[in-house]
Amino acid sequence: MNNMERCMDSNRPPPLDRGTLHRVLVADDDASTRQFLSGALVSLGFEVTLAVDGADALRLARTQRFDALLLDCRMPHGGALEILRDLHDSIDAASAGVPAFATSAEITPLLRGDLDAAGFVGAIEKPCRLAALGHALDAVLGVDRRVVVLDDAEGLVATGDAHTMAALRTLLQAELHDLRSELHALAHDPASLVERMHRLRSACGFCGAARLGAQAKAMQGHVVEARQAAPAVVERFRRELEATIEALARP
Template identity: 60%
Template sequence: MSQDTKRRLLVADDDPSTRQFLAGALAGHGYTVTLAHDGAEALETARTTRFDALLLDCRMPRAGAIEVLSALRRDAGSASHAATALATSAEVPASLRTELLKAGFAGVIEKPCRVASLVDALAATLGIDEGFRILDDEAGLMAAGDPATMQALRQLLRAELVELSGALDTLATDPAELVERLHRLRSACGFCGAVRLGAQAKVMQGHIRETRMAVPDALARFRAELEATLSAL
């Protein structure tokens, strides 16, 4: 990913060690990171700079995550008015998780967090690297063995995707079942060379396990990849 196409993240946390850890981890995964040390600085920075995503600590001096996001969503002129937002907290009881998701956060990350969980959450909502092809014939041929088998498997995948598209909203109410369906889908994608959808299914699985639900932003992103794959098959 080039410097011009790197996704821009704002990381806001009042703990210096946490800020530096998150900045280093995310930069290592190809993101451009800007840091803020409290809620007021986060809000001012997000108003003047367009970020793809915001990572906001729930308890910061001069405004917590909900206050910052609410102010941005009310201000249509803010550069990051519509940015994807993830919340972080050292403690995430069920009541706080529900409050954050209702406030518009696309996910909630409990600290200390695993880098993989954070990267999955970002990819599930922002989308995976554009370098992944929708269909990779070389990968498909390696898995299937010959063109005729690959095409037959792709027709089976197409039928599966049509059914999954219609069932997705219902599956979203049963996270455990959706994770299982995504597991099976990843296998099917691997045999067909449907690499983008397979990668999106993988990060979606991780995000659901972390958030314990299929949040709307991640569901919409996955549906978009599903429809793109259907069009390409």
């Protein structure tokens, strides 16, 4: 188990229900960046709390339970690395162990390595695209629970009739069993994982496997941006994979 996995296992919060409004702490000393990130996250359906520097972010994270943290790497009174280190050392901090993303105007390979070792689930380079921000959070927190596991109406529209949809779902079920056994290896091969998620999204679309398709899209976007698959991202995808396999097995 590497440092990131140990940090994610330590004080791991209970699984989150995407049907509730997720709370995100955004910490950045630049006012325009705070405004952009806040507006972007609210438009994506998140509840946002803002911090203006490291001390403010640490105070809020210690006393309030957030579902995710977005922490700028360089702020007065402590940047992302210092804040997360303090939270990991504080067993009674309300947001200890929650997924944390680092943000920076420039993320060098050296900085990315330090962030990985510290336990960050992703690094977001500013300015970032709205879609990239959404993919990063959905990849870890899960897609909206209002998206159903199997959407028969969507599958019928894509395939044209129930017989064809049933046949394609049988093929998808076999594909997902194969993917279950391949996922660990794919998690260590970002290029192959991105291509695999692309193919899976197509298959899910034909079968009405809406939630898994959405989670695959989030995983794909995360890996493209981060150039790797964080353990928390792979685990979240695995949950949706198992839920879809179970749904497909029902009569």
